[in-house]
Amino acid sequence: MTGMTTTEGNEDAVSRGRDAVSGDRGAVSRDEDAVSRFVERFAAELTEAGMQRMASRVFAALLASETASMTSAELAEQLRISPAAVSGAIRYLSQVSMVSRERDPGTRRDRYVLHNELWYETFTRRDQVLTRWEKVLRDGTETLGADTAAGTRTAETAEFFAFLQTEMLGIMDRWRAHKEGQSGEASSS
Helix, strand or coil, X not given: CCCCCHHHHHHHHHHHHHHHHHCHHHCCCCCHHHHHHHHHHHHHHHHHCXXXXXXXXXXXXXXXXXXXXXXXXXXXXXXXXXXHHHHHHHHHHHHCCCEEEEECCCCXXXXXEECCCHHHHHHHHHHHHHHHHHHHHHHXXXXXXXXCHHHHHHHHHHHHHHHHHHHHHHHHHHHHHHHHHHHHHHHHC
């Protein structure tokens, strides 16, 4: 890759990833039926946890793709869904910052890409939500009266969110240290 710009390197990586999925250029082949079963199984888990069904399927397909990116046509073909269903799922996933839209180099096609460090970013944003909820609950405790049953319940819920937020910060710090340790081990091998 010497002399190659970062953009060219990324385009080449995306191209290799597409080739690996399609089986071109002697790339490692995958059992597409097994991949499809995994996508549907993980999507079902996400749906059970509360995510929209089509968004779950699109997210799982992106996660299982070699490049963590696909076009609308690729998603529709793999999942056997309409372009409109892909569009709705992508709209939802974009709103919750789980995917972004990039232009396919040299074309007018959009490519949908999972964010780097997706889970870290998701939980960090969740931490901001917990802060807002805690504040509203503390205000609610004052409104309801700290000595009432409802006030006691909201105060305990606010306390739980404060605790969760503190613990989450520690978990995220430990995750970063863990990843850095893995990177160090990989580079020393």
